[in-house]
Amino acid sequence: MQPTTDPAASAVLAVVFLPFVAAGLVPLVYRLVGERTAYYAAAIALACFGLVASQYGTHGAVSFPWIRSLGVSLSFYVDGLSLLVGFLASGVGVLILTYSGGYMHGEPSQPKYYASLLAFMGSMLGVAFAADLIALFVFWELTSLSSFMLIGHYQRQESSQYAARKSMLITVAGGLFMLIGFLLLHSVLLDVTSGSNAFSIVYMLENPELVQEELRSAGLFLPVLGLIGVGAAAKSAQVPLHIWLPNAMEAPTPVSAFLHSATMVKAGVYLLGRFRPVLVSHEWELLFAILGLTTMTVAAVLAVGATDIKELLAYSTASHLGLIVAGFGFASELGGETGAFHIINHATFKAALFLVAGIVAHEAGTRKIENLGGLKEDLPITAAITAVAALGMAGVPPFNGFYSKELLFEAAWEAAVHAGGGLAYLYPAVAVFGSVFTFLYSIRFLMLFFGEKPTGLHKVHSPPKAMLAPPLLLGVIAGLVSLGGILGTFGIHFAPFDHFVGEVWASTLPPGSDLHGGFSYYFPDHITPAVTMSAVTLVLGAASYPFYGRLHEGVNRVTDVNVLRANWYYNSAVFGLNGVSDTTAERVQNGLLRTYATWALASVAGLTLAGYAATSVTLPAFELSKVAVTVPILLVLLVAIVGAVAVSIAPSHISGVLTLSILGFMVAVFYVLADAPDLALTQLVVETLLLVIFLLVLDKLPAFYGNTDRAKMARDGVLSAAVGATVFVTVLVSTAATPTDGIASFFVEQAVPVGGGGNIVNVILVDFRAFDTLGEISVVAMAALSVLTLVAMRERGETQ
Amino acid sequence: MNEIQQLVVAALVVVGSFFLLVGTVGLLRFPDVYNRMHASSKAATLGASSILLAGFVYYGPQGAGLTSLVGIVFLFLTAPTGAHLISRSAQKMGVPFFGKAAEWPREESD
Amino acid sequence: MSQQFVVAPLLVALVTAIATLLTRRFGRAQVTLSLLGSLGYLGAVALLVSKVDPLGASNVFSYQLSGWQAPFGITIVADSLSAFMLAFSAVIATAALVFSASYVDSFGQRVSYHPLFHFMMVGVTGSFLTGDIFNLFVWFEVMLMSSYVLVVFYSGPEHTQAALQYVVLNLVGSAVMLLAIGGLYSTTGTLNMADLARRVADPAAFGDFAIAPVLGLSALLFAVFALKAGLAPFQFWVPSAYRAAPAPVSAMLAGVVKKVGIYAIVRVYFTVFGAAAISELSLPGLSVPDDGSALLAFYGPVMFVMAAASIVVGGLGAVSRDDIDGLLAYSSIGQVGFIVLPLAIAATAPTEEIRVLGVAAALVYALNHGFAKGLLFLASGAVYDAVGTERFPDLGGLTESAPWLSAGFFVGALALIGIPPLSGFFGKMLVFDAAGSASAAGVAGSNAALGIALVGAILTIAYFSRAWNRGFWGEPPLLVRNADAKVSLVAVVVALALAIALLGVGFDVVMQAANAGAEAALDRQGYIDAVLGAAEGGSGGGHA
Amino acid sequence: MSTVIARTVTRTVVPIILVTAIALLLQGHNLPGGGFIGGVLTVTAFALIYVIYGLDYLEEELLHQIRAPLLDSIRHGIVENYQVAFGVGLAVAVVAGLVPLVFGENFLYQSHWYIKPLPIYGKLHVASALAFDLGVYFVVVGALLTILAVVGTE
Amino acid sequence: MTQFVLAGVLGVLFALGTFLVLRRDIVRVVWGVTIISQSANVYLVTMGGLSGGVPILSHGGHGGGHAVSDPLVQALVLTAIVIGFGTTAFALVLTYRVYQEHGTIDLLELGEKA
Amino acid sequence: MASDPTLLAPVVNAGLILASALTLLAGYRVIKGPTVPDRVVALDTIATNVVAIAALFALSTGEGLFVTVSLVLAIIGFISTIAVSQFVTEGDIIE
Incomplete structure (x- = not known):
């Protein structure tokens, strides 16, 4: 790595926390400037962008102590990958917030909207720069949270609620898996790093081999890989956890563009990129290449089945995220290159397309694909943007998506060859298959602007400038990247850009990897397997486009089958859960005291007997005992039992009470015979009063x-x-055990000389253990208070 | 404590126990509540009093002995009252006499 | 030399209770006294905490009531564990009381509310501080008696029924506790916890009594603590009692009173019985770790099963409740499972670090649950106060008419879900961490613990997101649109929400305190020395 | 309605019971008894009066006192006094425990003295615990009478 | 031998109490609770030993003369009796209030209503 | 304490056992009834017996304080009897 400067701590801190502070001020600002809050927010985003840009070229970590006792610090790490995500979050943020100024005109709850967006931006920047597992997780969950708020923006609509809850359930739950992964990683590293670095991502990036080795020797490599994978997959909408993404389109379109295509969903792939140098391995490739390619294909097919433009874009997003995941999944350097480059490309063309979709929906008043068409007449600039972006998305040369897809094909092919063929050739095959569908839906989206205007679609107005400028800018960037490829063929490279992508790429590789002389891209000038695959894709795509309608129907017919839809499982689980919940509540808490007492008493008995069994308690021998029971005592106890039996079978309340007092009397007599006059007296008077x-x-x-x-x-x-x-058993074991030096004798010795009373029991009560007595009289006082309360509050109930 | 005192105590205990026995047998064997009441209120009370008297003899005229005397007085005051109230309640409840030998002299009018 | 500060919180609560009892005729004076008393309590607790200094010296103070030396008199002990519990209980109690002052109608306040509330605090404080096992029973009873009345406070059909179940189960529990105490006393010859700890660790030195029955007897006691904590299968009284009680009382029951059961488990099983000289267990499937705490090894699986059952029953039960209080009550069952789960791990932990981690995780989770559940119950009360119902079918769109209240509820819910950087996140994280560390150390069952914790956490998201959708989003019905949330109530809710956020951001302090608490709980010798070592007649000495 | 016999006997018996109760309270430190037993026995005497004479009698005939009760539901103003009694009892017990703090002793510290130059008795043994016991007595009397009166009124 | 008798007696008392706690009738449940807590008290007293002598030392101050039964358990039981009394009284009044509110003291009926 | 074991002790002990046994028998009547007053009478008898037991125990151990217990027992027995009979009469508790 070439020498670089360390990042400026204040700038990094400001990048992350400025948006939060700004979000807190939004209500105030809104009161002052009203809907122009959008531009305030955009300005904040621009400031963040500037701050991120100021750190361009730096590399390293800055750290602030946070929870010392846990070894958690608020540390941030700046490298290519984090800068990339930082640029995306703040840069797209500027555009989206500007766009919102037009789009959200007249919408309700705008302060909440802007505050959430700013908070989201801060969280995303936090995710990008965090260099501590816990800090990363904190921001990670905050992105889920702001996403929840934004998806539920139209809170009165049930579909919004459904979508918000779904995204929360999936992404937050996925986050929990990831957290467990992190913590396992932490506990493994705790010994190696002597604690201080156990949460540090920087440490892991510096010692990837050590980390892998430790994980493997603890047998936790696969669990950690899987758990982190679940977190990433949930966030990045990988099959089968992709189902929240289409619903998330309930959010206002700028939100969809920002969170659900350009940035938040990138958090998952960012995570993979971040951990790729540490964890990349054979297992890694198997897991993520398969996951990514599956998602890419399935989501592309589903996109063809979409009927709504935002739905189409949502599936398309999932599909492209799959592509990036697959790229990162391939263990070779090429894999990292694919992922790094496609993140950029996807962000440009997809954000642009979403904003276009927003314009279309906003101006045409519908998002149904079948109701749209021929829009280029009314929206010429928009059509141009769409053309660049959609062709990029389709991977049509020479547009930007083509280059990164080419890299994917190359990586897939190489992986197949490297694995020695066989089933591994499925990698390239599936990649091509998925790409065909990508091509199909991309063209379909583009065709919204061509062909005939359907009847019922009236004159579409052009959008306000605030809404047009951002997609235009994105389109221009996408175009420039495309142009860079063509120029690259002639050896003219746009060096800063290549250098930056190279930095990102380097971030995803283990230290010491070969960058093949840095990143550069160009239009292929000779036939390679990848070129062939691209060609096949284009040919197949073009050939099958005429049958788009049939394919569309076919996909929908397949997804009508419940068991084939991940969503069906989600719905069944969530709604089934309500049923299970009802059953649990009814069965367990059935309102019958008998059930409750049965469980409680059975547990007491079971637990205690198990306790005795566990220590193999033996019952004492027949003659051994410290308790001598005399004949009168025996008789008295016998009467007590008779009394208790009589209570149990008493035919009426009154006879039961009377027999109960036999028991009480007998207990009193027992106390007399056991040399406890105080107890006898107490028992008697209490018994009588209870009787009354x-x-x-x-x-x-x-x-x-x-x-x-x-x-x-x-x-x-x-x-x-x-x-x-x-x-x-309890009685037996406790009478058998005889402590020879209990504390009792002390009281006998001290009662008269120090306690000043001959009645040891009373001295204990008012002196040795007067504290108990204090509690006891409090209970008695409260008993009186309780009776009063019971009666008085009923009265109140009657008078109200 | 001298021999005579001991003898008196023992005798009183025996007498007391006897009366207790009588009272309890009466309680068990008599046919109806009105009869049983006699056993309890007279014989048993006598038995207990006798034993308390033994206590008086045993402890002398102070302390516990005095308490014994108070106990005897108390028993003699309360036992009949108790029996009286029980019989009244039995009558009010309409518990019949055993056989047809006797009847209430008149209906109470309160 | 004077260490009256150890007993001060209890005395302040007691005096306040009596003062409010005597001033019932004078409504305003009573309320004022009550609030002043709770401030005084807060101050007394603060003093105690500052002396114990959990962030620094972690002193252990013992105080001999009536001036009798331990183990003969009753000792109260303040260490980092008690200080931790007291500190957060005091804050929640104060919040609940301030809330009550404008929530409970004036008639109810006059009848008995304030004395009962303070008596409850007396019971709670006594339980946290006492170093005597019978005295623990007494304070349990004080706490229970007041809670019985407070549960039935409104005296309607559902209240009386709920209280009946609560009372009967706890009366049986009290008898069982007596049985256990009697057996332990008979076996070991002492009631003082420190003395008990000393004796069970080395029976030979104290007349060589039979140690074997101690496990079974302690199991009886455990059932009682589980009942107080509302741990499955002793959770039955929880839902109806929490529903029936006035909101601030539910907040106290869930936030503080339950924690007394947890505290008792930690104190009695980790401090007192932890080193019991039982070296092997003859039940299949129970293995004793090397450091030889067979008694804890027995409770590991027991606690695990109970915690898992609680998490599942509570979590599942909460999902489809159609009133806020019901949801919160079931949620409490599940959350107690989360508190006990790391204790189960600590009980079977192979190393001291994991044991400390487990106990600390339980403490942090207890703290978080106290704050969050307290807040949520208070929020539910405020909703009821504003709308007149807390049933979801009659609610909706509260964010529009009561934004601050909704925000407070949201924070509470997020804290329980475990969204960072709220305090709840760290609770959940530590639970996972404890299980994860145990898993990395190869403890059997720790993966199952991770799995259960994960299931529970997901259920938490499920029920709170549902509650949010149904109660706070959606079309507001007329009642909600006209809702007018009382500022004084909402202020308490918001203050608690801020506290939760602050606790999360400044978690380092909490963690240090929890670590100190856990270490105090496990520092058997320190506890014994503090109580018995320097005990010479009069006031006992404290030392580090 | 009770009979004349019952009433007459009650008049004789109640003083005996009360004297016994007080005796038990005072001798508690050295012989069986104490605040609790004394208190409950006192309450049984009252209970006897309640049973034989009814609730109103005690208040109107014996104590000549009619006070407006705090709570409408409790017909008898005397319940108020009972409540004050147990409140005061608690206060007495706590204050008895607090006094030693003034002398630098611990909460609930008890002491006892022999008051030597005293006519007739010569010396009297006084234990500070009696004050605490007195508190217990008042709590018990007040609380139990409250319960009896409230339940009885129902 | 005798401790077996004692254990048997206490076992039977607890069993009967338990049986009553499981009945439908609230009053019976309260009885059951009463029996259980009284049995617990009896147990506690026996734990102090049954035949030691009254733990009351003669007047005046020369302590420690004769063997006595454990005074501590007696003090504990006294506390327990009093507390038990308070709670039982509350339970009874609560029973009455349950009847007032629900018109029944049948737990089965109460449970079905809930 | 100082009593001559040859004479007094056996008698008193026999009395104790007898009284306890009688209590058992009276218990039969309480359970059997058949009417509530029967039970009350039997209970009264038990109370009287218990008074005797306490007094006998005082004699047997030489502890005068049990006499106090027996006095309290007498008081208690009386009050229970009064209470029950009164409530049987005035209340609705009739089988």
Whole structure:
């Protein structure tokens, strides 16, 4: 790497946090300048762009401490890849915010809209520059969040709500997978890095081999790869997690262009690019090449089935993201080159196309493909932009998309050859197959501007300048990139651009990779496998375009089959979940105290018996005991049992209460016989008062409810027996154990001399453990308060 | 404590126990609530009082002994009252007499 | 020498409770006293925290009530763990009380609301501070008794029924707790937690009592703590009780009272029983790690199963509830599972680092859940106050008529979902991290823990996004359009939301405190020394 | 309505019970008893009066006091007094615990003294715990009477 | 031998209490709870040993003379009894209020209504 | 305490056992009924028996304080009886 300067800490910090601060000020600004807030926001974006640009040419990390105790820092890393995403986020941001000034005219909740967009931009810049796993994740989730708010912008519409929730579920949940991946990575690195660098991406980029080795030796390489992959796939709408993207088109069109085509969805591929140098390996190639090519193909086919222009563009976005993922997936240097270059190309032509779609929808009042056509009459400039962008998207030479697609073909071919053929030739084959469909829908989109105007489509007005300028600019950039290829053939290179792409490319490669002398691109001048593949694509595409209508129908017929639609699974899961939820709530919380008590008591018994079993507690020998039960005690306890049995089978409330007081009396006598006069007295007086309260209350209650269900009785009997057994064992094991030096003797010794009282129990109550007594009288006081409350609040209920 | 005191205590305990036994047998064997009441209010109370009296003899006229006396007084005051109230409630509930030998003299009018 | 600050929070709460009890006739004075009392409480807690200094010295203070030396008298102990719990409880309680002052109708406030509320705080504070296992029972009862009444406060049909279930289950729980305490006392001969810890670690030195029954007896106790924490299969009382209670009380129940159960689990099982001299387990599938805490090894799987069941039941149950309170109540069940999950990992952890991490994760999650759930219940109360219902079918579009309130709710929901940089994210992250570290260290079941945590987290997103769509977005019905959210209520909600955000951004402090708390929980010897070491008659000595 | 016999006996018995209750309260530190038992026994005496004479009697005939209750639902103003009683009882117990703080001792520290030069008794043994016990007594009396009166009114 | 009897008694008492807690009738449930908590108290007392002597030392101050049963458990049980009393009284009044609000004390009916 | 074991102790112990056994028998009546007053009477008897048991225990252990217990028992027994009979009469609790 050539010598570079370190990035300026203040500038990086400002880039990330300026948008957040600005977002916080939006309500204020909106109050002052109204709808012109759009230009305020655009100015902020421009400032960010400037700040990013100021760091161009720097390379390195800046770090601010954040959560020292976890080793998390707010560190940022500037290199080609992060600059690229930073340029995209702020640059497209400028255009989108300007465009919004026209598009959002008269729309509701504009402050929220601009605040969310600015916050999103800040988050995206954060994702781009973050060099700490946790910091990265923070911004990552913030992009999901702002996306949620923006998709739900038309909050009154159910479709918006559905779409917002779907995107949140998929992207945030995907983020959680990624988080787990990060944390596993962290825990593996914790030992190696002595803690300080365990979250540091810079450290990983510097020591990729070490990281891989450690992961593999912990057996966590595949899990980490997979988990991070899920996160990236969810964000970048890879099959089968792509389903949120088409729905996300519920958002206002500028949002679709910004978040759901140019930037946020790039976060996933950015992540892959970022981790590519660290994790690239055979498994990596297998996973991401397949994932990417599948997505590219499936989404392209689905795009052909689209009926709405934004839907078409959404699927197309997913498809191109698949292309980038596949590019990054190929382990060779070419793979990195593909991804790096296509990110740029895709951002230019897709953002332009979205803005075009916005213009069309805004001015023509419809987004249905079948209702549109012949727009070039009314929208000539727009048509020109579309031509450049759509042909680029189709990969038609010499437009910009062609060059990056060429690289993909090359990488796929090389991977197939490298893998020794066989099934690996599916890589190039699928790439071509998918590209054919890409060609088809791109041309279809372009054809909106040609052919005849359908009836019912009235005169379409030209858009305001604020809406036209941004796509025009994007179109021009796309055109320039295309031009660069042609000039490249003649050896004229637009050096700064090539250099920049080379930087990006270098970021995606492990240290020490061969860049083949830097990045350059040019129109192919001799036949290579890739050129052949491009040719095949174009021929097949052109040949099948006349059958576009049939293909369109066919795709829709296939996607009518539920099991073939990922969306069907989503819907079934989400709506099924409600059913499961109802069932859970009804079954588990069925409102029956009996069920609750059964579970609770059974768990107590089970847990305790398991505890005894786990330590192999043995029941004490028959004669060993510290408890001597005398005959009177035995008799008294027997009476107590008789009383309890009588309570259980009492035929009426009154007889139950009376037999219950036998139990109470017997317990009191037991205390007498156990040398506990205080307890006996307390028990007696309490028993009597309870009896009185029982009688007072029973007086007002209706007669008794029997329980005749024998099966239930039996079940209760079994549970009761289990609880009884638990207590039985508990008593036995705890009477067998004899501590010789418990604390009790202390009280006997100290009560009179220090406590100043002969009644040790009372001394304990008011002195040694007076704190307990304090709690106890609080309970008694509250019991009184509770009775008052119960009665008084009913009164209130009656008077209201 | 001398021999005689001990003897008196023992005797009182025996007497008391006997009366308790009688009272309980009566409670079990008598045919209706009005009869059983006699057993409980007279015999059993006598038994308990007798035993408390033993306590008085045992402890002398102070402290616990005095308490025993209070207990006896209390029992003699309350046992009949209790029995009275029970019989009243039994009558109000309309619990019949055993056999046809007796009837309430008149219906109460309150 | 005077260490009265240890007992100060409890005394302040107690005196406030009594003062509000005695001034019931004078409505305004009562409310003023109540609010002043809660400020005083906050101050007392702040003083205690500053003395304990969890970010620095991590002192352990013990205080001998009645001046009797431990283990004979009752000791209260303030260490970083208690300080952590107290600190966040005090903040939530103050918020809930301020909320109550304008939420609960004046009649209700006059009847008994304020004394009961402060008695609840007395119980909570006592439970956090006490170093005596029977005393713990007493404060549990104080806390429960007040919560019974507060649950049934409105005294309508659903309130009485909910309270009945709550009361009966907890009465049985109290009896079981007595059983456990009796057995432990009989076996070990002491009630003081530090003494207990000392004895179970080395039975031979204390009359060589049989240690084996301690595990079973502690299991009885565990069931009681699980009941207080609302952990499946003891969660049954939760949904109806939370629905029935007035909103600020639900906030307290979910935010603070539940945490007492969690605290008790941490304190009793990690500090006291952690080193019990049980060296092997004879149940199949239970393995004892090398450092020999077989008792914890038993609870690892137990806690895991309970936590997993809670997460699943709570998460699934919450999805289709059609009232905010019901959703929040089920959510509480699930979130408690998230708190206990890292404890399960800590219990089976092979290394001290992972153990500390697990306990710290539980503490952080508890803190976050306290704040977020407290906020959400208060927000639900504010919604009810403004609209007159908190049922989703009658709601919609609240963001339009009550933007600040909605924003507060949103922050609370995001905190529970775990969106950074709110405090909730770090809770969730630490749970994952604990499980991940255990997984990297090859602990059996830690992958299952990761999986369950993931499922639970996704369910959380599912139910909160649904709630948001149904309650806060959409076409506002007439009731909502005319809604007029009380400023005083919304202010409390917004303040809590800011607190959640601040806790996240300044998480370093929280993390240090949680680490200190976890280390205090695991520093058995430090605890024993603080209570028993310097205990000479009068006031006990504290030291680092 | 109760009978004359019951009323008469009650008049005799209630003082006995109350004396016993007070005795139990005061001797609690050395013999069985204490604030709680004394308190509950006191309450049973009141309960007896309630059962035999009814709720109104106590208030109107014995105490000659009619006060507007705080809560409409509680017909009897006397319940107010009960509530004050348990509030005060709690306060007494807490204050008894707080006093030692003034002397630099810990919360709830109890002491006891022999008051030596005292006529008739010679010396009297006074334990500060009695103050705490007194608090317990008042709480119990107040709280239980509240419960009885409220439930009884229903 | 005797501890087996004791264990048996307590086991049966708890079992009966449990059985009652599972009934439909709220009053019975309250009984069940009462039985369970009383049994727990009995258990606690037996844990202090049954035949030690009354833990009350004679007047005046020469302590430590004779063996007594564990006074600590007695103090604990006393606290527990009082607390149990408070909660049971509340439960009873609550039962009454449940009846007022729902017109039934049948838990089955209550559960179905919910 | 100081009683002559040859005479007093066996008698008192026998009395204790007898009284406990009688309580068991009276318990039968409480359960069996058949009418509520029957149960109340039986309960009254039990209370009386328990008074006796406490007094006997006082004799057996020589602890005078159990006499106090027996007095309280008597009080309690009376109040329970009064309460139950009163509520049986005035209330609606009739089988």
